[in-house]
Amino acid sequence: MHHLMRRLTGGLAIYAIMAVSGVAALAADVPTVPPADGPVPTASSWSFRFVPYGWVIAMDGTQTVRGRSVSVDASFIDILEKSDSLLALMGTFEARRGPLAFYSDVVWTKIGVESSNVRNRAPAPGVAGELGTSVSLDIEMAIVEGGVAYEVARSGGLALDVLGGARYWHQEAAVSSEISASVDVGDLELSGSRAFARSGSVDWIDPVIGARVRHEVAPGHELFLRGDIGGFGVGSDFSWQAVGGYGFEFGTYQGVTFSGVLGYRALSVDYSEGQGPERYEFDMLQHGTILGISARF
Template sequence: MMRYLPHWLSCGVLASAGLLGGGLDPALAADLGPPPAPVIEAPAMPSWSYRVTPYGWLTALNGTQTVRGRSVKVNASFADIVEESDTLVALMGDVEARNGPFALMANVVWSKIGVERSNVRSRALAPGVTGSLGTSLGLDIEMAIAEVGAAYEVARFGALAVDVLGGARYWYQEADLSLDVTAAVQVGDLEVAGARAFARSGSVDWLDPLIGARVRYTVAPGHELWLRGDIGGFGVGSDFSWQAIGAYGFELGTYQGITFSGVVGYRALYVDYVQGEGRQRYEFDMLQHGPVIGISAKF
């Protein structure tokens, strides 16, 4: 009778009979084969992603510049600087490599800024410098700023992520201050050309440590808002510095696996740096601020 039963039913009957009889028949167990091995899926390993963003920074300046003991007050908008500068904007490049919650960051800024008479006014002489300052005619600053650092995501609340960050910011500057030559102006340590005397700083550089935080918020798929703030200097390089950046990124499209996004925002960077005394005194106590515009590529 059993030969006419379906195969699965006959196997079940035989198995039940074997169990009731004290065990499964060895020959039948060999026919059924070993049970399938459990499938264990390995967890996905996080991978690196990269974002490269060239920017333009429409810079304005507000503060004090001292070159060879002569100090001037600077108050120049972006439009004032564009009129007199060799470059229309400060050129920036930003790179970030991310792996899960960990990220490495780098940023570079280069600018060559010119500010003329209406936005530069004479202020004071450093202690130990005698004579009068003379009328300020212009200020030219060539500057490079480079940042490197790392960030780590410490909290996430849905679309909102919070990073802490740390690193260093390197500054390089050369500043030329031109003054109107009068009988009362001492020009022994200055370069004179016609009716102008030039105070030239030569190369000045320093390195600031920095710490800060960043907030990233996904507004919608392909749209991200982020805010960053940091402080630095602490008397190691400059006396003190701070930075605040806010930006909004929106996807433009994907080409050959690279996602391109537009970026608009605002950046403000302040530093108070002093070195030397008397005729060797150099001071850059300045706030640089203005809109940023760029395009990022993520891959």
């Protein structure tokens, strides 16, 4: 099932890229530009948009920490029910002047996934004996993206932006397993009846390119579709992202226009470094619903 999900969401990213003239890239995660039929700010004025949002994350893929690999297949409900900690901080900001915009997006999350959704894939190097079947994974992760967007076409209710920038990843991960009395855990850390493989701090930067399409279906109501690709062996081997959704204005207060955002986001990355007991790999699809409130001024 998880392979089918990766293929379907990967196909969505490719479709998004083709739909916006073959340049691919998604950079921000919620609509951060004026409606397609709305007035574009003049060359002498700036507009700003800040969007705190939530991402209901599910995870599907492989995590390797110090040579120990596990498969992860966890829905948001699985993570919510089983995680000892579930924290997140997410938001995006864009400053626009005419067709030119500068954007940034931040995701920080700390989650845990328990044994029913984590399966051993490879034994830990240097371990003699059998580790238990109770496996868990804890990840603290930050994703920070910044770049430039430029509106290259506008026709009726449709507008097209091309984007380029960089996505910075920071991770700290730990895989733990129950141990028996006779097991030799090698260089794994011990805590009570569990053995831990901890990654320490892992960081990399992916260049990204892409595009987004906006369509105003009615005044104050907008559909959006975005896609990006990145990595190219500079940071990760390859990454892609696709976001689609709906934005709707619901009021203005003291010159600030507020909008709601409902959509779906999929972000996949394949990163690895090191060999043997020093190997770290994060080959993971993260996907789920996004919910946000936009403030434009």
